[in-house]
Amino acid sequence: DIQLTQSPSFLSASVGDRVTITCRASQAISNYLAWYQQQPGKAPKLLIYAASTLYSGVPSRFSGSGSGTEFTLTISSLQPDDFATYFCQQLNSNPLTFGGGTTVETK
Amino acid sequence: QVQLQESGPGLVKPSQTLSLTCTIFGDSIISGGYYWSWIRQLPGKGLEWIGYVYYNGNTYYNPSLKSRVTISVDTSRKQFSLRLTSVTAADTAVYYCAREGLAYNWFDPWGQGILVTVSS
Numbered sequence: 001d002i003q004l005t006q007s008p009s010f011l012s013a014s015v016g017d018r019v020t021i022t023c024r025a026s027q028a029i030s031n032y033l034a035w036y037q038q039q040p041g042k043a044p045k046l047l048i049y050a051a052s053t054l055y056s057g058v059p060s061r062f063s064g065s066g067s068g069t070e071f072t073l074t075i076s077s078l079q080p081d082d083f084a085t086y087f088c089q090q091l092n093s094n095p096l097t098f099g100g101g102t103t104v105e106t107k
Numbered sequence: 108q109v110q111l112q113e114s115g116p117g118l119v120k121p122s123q124t125l126s127l128t129c130t131i132f133g134d135s136i137i138s139g140g141y142y143w144s145w146i147r148q149l150p151g152k153g154l155e156w157i158g159y160v161y162y163n164g165n166t167y168y169n170p171s172l173k174s175r176v177t178i179s180v181d182t183s184r185k186q187f188s189l190r191l192t193s194v195t196a197a198d199t200a201v202y203y204c205a206r207e208g209l210a211y212n213w214f215d216p217w218g219q220g221i222l223v224t225v226s227s
C-alpha cells in the first residue's frame with residue numbers, strides 16, 4: 001500500500017495568513033493526488049484533484065502543487081471557514097489511501 | 108445536485124454483521140460514469156477506503172478487509188450496500204458512502220456519514 005505522510009499534524013494560524021500543508025508519498029504517484037477539507041462533524045469535501053486542479057466551486061485561494069512523492073496544499077489567505085482538517089489522498093493505485101490529516105486551528 | 112444518504116443500524120454486537128445502505132439522489136447509477144464506494148473514519152480521524160462497486164456489479168475491496176466485506180448494487184432502487192462480517196470494536200467508525208471518479212479516483216460527493224458502534 002502507498003503510505004501518505006502529512007505535515008504538520010496541527011497548525012495554528014490567523015485569518016489572513018498564508019498556510020501550507022505538505023503530503024509525502026511512500027512511492028512516486030505522478031500527479032495522482034487529491035486534497036479534502038473536513039469540518040467537525042461533517043463529511044470531507046473535495047478541494048483539489050490531479051495534484052493541482054481546483055474542483056468546481058472551490059475558492060481560488062486554495063491551490064495545490066507537486067508531483068512524484070511531494071505535494072503541497074496552500075491557502076493564500078486563510079478565511080474563517082478554512083479552520084478545519086485537511087486530508088490528502090492518493091489516486092494512483094488500489095487500495096486508495098489517505099494521509100493522517102492536518103488540523104488548522106485558530107492561533 | 109447529487110446527494111448520497113447512508114442508512115442502517117448504529118449499534119452492532121461483536122461477531123455480528125454490519126449492514127449499511129446508501130441511496131443515491133440526483134444521479135443515474137447505471138450511467139457507468141462512476142464507481143460507488145464505502146469509506147470509514149476511525150476514531151481519531153483516520154480515513155480508510157473499504158471498496159467500490161460498479162453499476163454492473165463489479166467490485167474491488169481493500170485487501171485489509173477483503174475477507175469480511177461485500178459491496179453490492181441495486182440499480183432499480185438506486186442503492187448500493189455494504190456488509191461487513193465478524194465485526195469487533197475495531198470496526199467502530201463513521202461509515203461514509205461516496206461517488207468515486209473513474210479516471211481520477213477522487214470522492215465527491217460524500218454522504219453525511221453514519222456512526223456505527225460495535226458493542227455488546
